[in-house]
Amino acid sequence: xxxxxxxxxxxxxxxxxxxxxxxxxxxxxxxxxxxxxxxxxxxxxxxxxxxxxxxxxxxxxxxxxxxxxxxxxxxxxxxxxxxxxxxxxxxxxxxxxxxxxxxxxxxxxxxxxxxxxxxxxxxxxxxxxxxxxxxxxxxxxxxxxxxxxxxxxxxxxxxxxxxxxxxxxxxxxxxxxxxxxxxxxxxxxxxxxxxxxxxxxxxxxxxxxxxxxxxxxxxxxxxxxxxxxxxxxxxxxxxxxxxxxxxxxxxxxxxxxxxxxxxxxxxxxxxxxxxxxxxxxxxxxxxxxxxxxxxxxxxxxxxxxxxxxxxxxxxxxxxxxx
Numbered sequence: 001x002x003x004x005x006x007x008x009x010x011x012x013x014x015x016x017x018x019x020x021x022x023x024x025x026x027x028x029x030x031x032x033x034x035x036x037x038x039x040x041x042x043x044x045x046x047x048x049x050x051x052x053x054x055x056x057x058x059x060x061x062x063x064x065x066x067x068x069x070x071x072x073x074x075x076x077x078x079x080x081x082x083x084x085x086x087x088x089x090x091x092x093x094x095x096x097x098x099x100x101x102x103x104x105x106x107x108x109x110x111x112x113x114x115x116x117x118x119x120x121x122x123x124x125x126x127x128x129x130x131x132x133x134x135x136x137x138x139x140x141x142x143x144x145x146x147x148x149x150x151x152x153x154x155x156x157x158x159x160x161x162x163x164x165x166x167x168x169x170x171x172x173x174x175x176x177x178x179x180x181x182x183x184x185x186x187x188x189x190x191x192x193x194x195x196x197x198x199x200x201x202x203x204x205x206x207x208x209x210x211x212x213x214x215x216x217x218x219x220x221x222x223x224x225x226x227x228x229x230x231x232x233x234x235x236x237x238x239x240x241x242x243x244x245x246x247x248x249x250x251x252x253x254x255x256x257x258x259x260x261x262x263x264x265x266x267x268x269x270x271x272x273x274x275x276x277x278x279x280x281x282x283x284x285x286x287x288x289x290x291x292x293x294x295x296x297x298x299x300x301x302x303x304x305x306x307x308x309x310x311x312x313x314x315x316x317x318x319x320x321x322x
Contacts, residue, residue, distance in 0.1 A: 005055040006063040006071055009080045012051045013069070016044060020092055021081030024052070026059040028076070029099035034092035045097055052099070122218035125167055129211040132164030136204035143201075157200035164207025165191060167214060235306050235322070239271035240264070242315060253322045260318050264309045272305045273320040281312030 009022050021034035031052060033044065065071035065080060072079040139156035142148060168184040175182045187210045194203035241249045242261040253271045256262070261277060264270055270283065282294035285307045294310055297303060303314070305322050 005058040006080055007066050008051055008055045010066045010069045013082055021079060023079040025077045031099060032094050032096045034094050036092055048097060122215050122222050125215035125218055128163045128166050129208060129215050132160045132208040132211055135160035136208055140201050157204050160204040161191060161207060164211045167211060236269040236271040256318055256321060258318055261315055262318060263315045265313055266309060266311050268309055270303045270305055270307050272318045272322045274303055274316040274318045276301050276303060276314055276316045278315040279313050281314045282310045284308040284310055
């Protein structure tokens with residue numbers, strides 16, 4: 001990238017449709033953009049964050065505007081804009097964004113990716129399993145009661161096999177491309193073998209059981225993800241730190257260090273794992289253990305992040321970060 005940071009902002013303006021100017025106050029850590037017409041705010045915010053993060057350390061260095069752009073300064077505020085008329089600039093709509101913290105955003109995104117789960121997957125598997133059961137039963141009834149032409153029963157069984165084996169076939173193909181065999185391939189092989197020897201009903205039953213168990217497994221996994229997400233949303237965001245001089249200071253839990261002393265008042269959650277140093281209370285640990293009975297806490301007892309302090313004021317030493 002050009003050492004002249006204004007070139008980076010000019011490149012940002014050129015590649016953002018509808019954005020006409022950028023105004024930066026590095027001292028107050030504020031950034032605003034002038035837009036003209038409709039813009040994709042989410043995409044704009046991400047691109048702006050990447051641009052500011054790349055040039056943040058250079059903003060105090062004098063710079064000149066690239067050809068075709070205007071650079072204005074007013075104290076600590078710097079504005080770079082495309083060469084536009086005064087009439088056009090009056091139509092600009094200024095939007096202010098929080099100063100980008102790309103590292104924090106990447107950590108947040110990584111955490112969210114770790115919790116990502118397709119909630120509709122179990123529903124899709126349940127639909128295929130149900131279709132397998134319906135067509136399998138229809139095939140069995142048709143075959144046993146000689147309803148319709150001779151091939152109708154086999155056709156219904158075939159539809160049941162396709163529905164029941166769809167997910168297994170998809171998973172098997174992904175593994176076969178990596179030269180690996182798994183249980184999905186074995187189930188398909190057994191079902192196809194059963195159909196080849198005329199045991200169509202047994203093949204459909206096998207794939208129904210396999211696809212239904214897969215749907216139930218995904219449903220259980222989906223519930224687990226939702227419960228974990230709910231716990232994370234209710235997790236404490238702040239902690240009250242006791243300074244060496246005895247004063248109390250509220251900080252974010254990201255600033256906590258092992259060994260520091262924290263005070264927790266009644267009704268507040270413990271911000272990190274630790275060991276009680278002073279005070280008596282009881283904590284509600286049902287979110288972790290499922291046990292509704294309060295757990296008494298005395299000096300020397302362990303407390304856990306996210307659990308609720310019920311009635312006493314407790315001071316404890318942080319033993320493990322949140």
